[in-house]
Amino acid sequence: MTGGVIRVGVAGAAGRVGQAICAGVEAAGDLVLAGRADPALDTPLASILGDCDVVVDFTRPDTALDNALACVTAGVHVVIGTTGFDPAPLAERRGPGNAFLAPNFAIGAVLMMRFAVEASRHMARAEIIELHHDAKLDAPSGTARRTAELMEGDVPIHSVRLPGLVAHQEVILGDVGQTLTIRHDSTDRTSFVPGVLLAVRHVARQDEPLVVGLERLLFPDAA
CATH class of the missing domain: 3.30.360.10 (Dihydrodipicolinate Reductase; domain 2)
Structure with missing residues (x-):
């Protein structure tokens, strides 16, 4: 993080949700789009990690966990919108990065x-x-x-x-x-963008290695 600006990478950037997230990051004054990772772009996640404070993952259930573990191990926080996998390993502190997962960011x-x-x-x-x-x-x-x-x-x-x-x-x-x-x-997939950006701004401050559910941010007193 430089000068209060959060450097954001997007994994799954070529997908329809990924494209909406990239546009949302680019439109935010306190965020900068630092990298786009996607097999369709011939850009692996590892190639952008060094440029990012936070990675947003909208990929596939069979790759999301490995992506997230790579992020937190490298000290990069990760916000995950991919579902269909067991996130339990992320609850164990494996590196300096935090993980935030929500089944739905709308x-x-x-x-x-x-x-x-x-x-x-x-x-x-x-x-x-x-x-x-x-x-x-x-x-x-x-x-x-x-x-x-x-x-x-x-x-x-x-x-x-x-x-x-x-x-x-x-x-x-x-x-x-x-x-x-x-x-x-x-x-429209733009419905997910405000919630994703809320999580991007929060994930570095959370006390737990893994937080699940956007309700934890919208209703913190009820968590």
Whole structure:
């Protein structure tokens, strides 16, 4: 970090989310885009680490953990939006870098999850329907798994993968004579950018080697 400016690298920079993150970083006055890593750009992550304070990872479940471990070992903080892998090794301090992971960086999605958790305390049963684009590799989504984990009771999850979708989730709760539906829709990948930048600005200050969930930043008193 130089002069208060955070140098940010993006892993998965050629992907649709990666491109949106790069544009968001470039538009922020306190951040600078220090590197873009992606096999499609013929640029490995290792080649940009020395230029970065924080790396944002939106890659694949089979590479995200290795990427994150490489970052924290090198003293580079990492913000992870990739899901579908076990992040447990990042909870062990392996280097001076910190890791922040969120199943969903859309602030509206985090609010949806919070409302669903509260509603589950007062309604008899609930189920989740999550809908994503057909190129998404993991099912159920990390957002749906995290929502069900936080809610009261056993919450089944149903996954839909179709072209034309981006990221959508419904939590349907039922009780005697009534239902309640809580839904969030990301219609564009730019919806993830504000949450990612919030995490980029926070990750160096966190006390734990791994923090999971954007709700930890939006609602710190409830964590």
